[in-house]
Amino acid sequence: MTLHKLGLSVATTIAVCFGGLPAVAAEFDFTFAHVLSEETPNARAAERFKEEVEKNSGGRIQINIRPAAQLGGDVEIIEQTQMGLVHIAIPPTGNLANFNEKMYLMDLPFLLTDDASMKRVLDGEVGGELLDSLEPNNLKGIAIWGAGFRHMTNNVRPIEGPDDLKGIKMRTLQAPAILSTYRAYGANPTAMAYTEVYNGLQQGVVEGQENPFANIHSMKFYEVQKYMTLTAHTYHTYAAVMNKQAWDNLPDDLKKVVEDAMIVGRDAGREYTLEDESKILEEIKGSTEVRELSAEGREAFIERSKPIYDEFRPKVTPELLDKAIAAAKG
Numbered sequence: 001m002t003l004h005k006l007g008l009s010v011a012t013t014i015a016v017c018f019g020g021l022p023a024v025a026a027e028f029d030f031t032f033a034h035v036l037s038e039e040t041p042n043a044r045a046a047e048r049f050k051e052e053v054e055k056n057s058g059g060r061i062q063i064n065i066r067p068a069a070q071l072g073g074d075v076e077i078i079e080q081t082q083m084g085l086v087h088i089a090i091p092p093t094g095n096l097a098n099f100n101e102k103m104y105l106m107d108l109p110f111l112l113t114d115d116a117s118m119k120r121v122l123d124g125e126v127g128g129e130l131l132d133s134l135e136p137n138n139l140k141g142i143a144i145w146g147a148g149f150r151h152m153t154n155n156v157r158p159i160e161g162p163d164d165l166k167g168i169k170m171r172t173l174q175a176p177a178i179l180s181t182y183r184a185y186g187a188n189p190t191a192m193a194y195t196e197v198y199n200g201l202q203q204g205v206v207e208g209q210e211n212p213f214a215n216i217h218s219m220k221f222y223e224v225q226k227y228m229t230l231t232a233h234t235y236h237t238y239a240a241v242m243n244k245q246a247w248d249n250l251p252d253d254l255k256k257v258v259e260d261a262m263i264v265g266r267d268a269g270r271e272y273t274l275e276d277e278s279k280i281l282e283e284i285k286g287s288t289e290v291r292e293l294s295a296e297g298r299e300a301f302i303e304r305s306k307p308i309y310d311e312f313r314p315k316v317t318p319e320l321l322d323k324a325i326a327a328a329k330g
Helices: 010-017 041-056 074-083 101-107 115-122 125-132 176-184 194-203 213-218 244-248 252-285 295-316 318-329
Strands: 028-033 061-066 139-154 169-172 188-191 208-211 227-243 289-292
Touching (some): 028 041, 041 252, 061 252, 074 227, 115 139, 115 227, 115 318, 125 318, 139 244, 169 176, 169 194, 176 188, 176 295, 194 208, 208 213, 227 252
């Protein structure tokens, strides 16, 4: 009996003749794109997700990660995921808000105050509702990842309260809630792609920016910034999503593999973030003046932020916003 009569393909037949059976071909070959540098916590978490999926699917799913904006910026990756050119992505929720207004919730300043409030909101009913709301955008929301709290840096003056931001050209995500927030603080916000920020700061196109420690460190923004204030004003969230058709084509057992692996990746990213933050901060202090935000300064920011909640309440929906505020308070 020939090998072909055993049901083996030509490629398998050749492999058998020249060195044994190959690995089983994957049934699903997915591209996972993001903009993060490979050493950042969530880029490492994406690798952890890949390992979990490929192991627990028995090789039936193969994940091809395209990091560091190889396939474009966050908005381009979202659009490619909607079209099915990319299958998996972890875009910032701030960028997703351009496609789904409920995502404005995650950019409201001082909503989340610590890791406990973050987990109550993101991992509970509110996070689930946000993820479910992405279905009309042709996206399957699976989990909400995060990179820690965002802090402010700039080249003009130390930031001790919202008045200190007056006139400063701040780079932000292409996210309406963040742009409105900095306008309320008196700054001059400018949306700019993540990969362009270093040059923008170096050349003075923008004078400041906001990001979590890992992003400030990996992109070396601190090298071209004089001042940093630990504002922790917003938690930097990523929505772990799949193209809806790619998700629907998975059998139920593989959907569970992907869901479970997304949770492993989420928790790994948070763990890596906490492990990295103290050593990253020490390195930043070597070239940038770092200040803690005082209690008075924090209260001034919170007071100045109230109109932002009023502006975005109808878009987030009053019900979801109230539910998030209650969950955050515990």
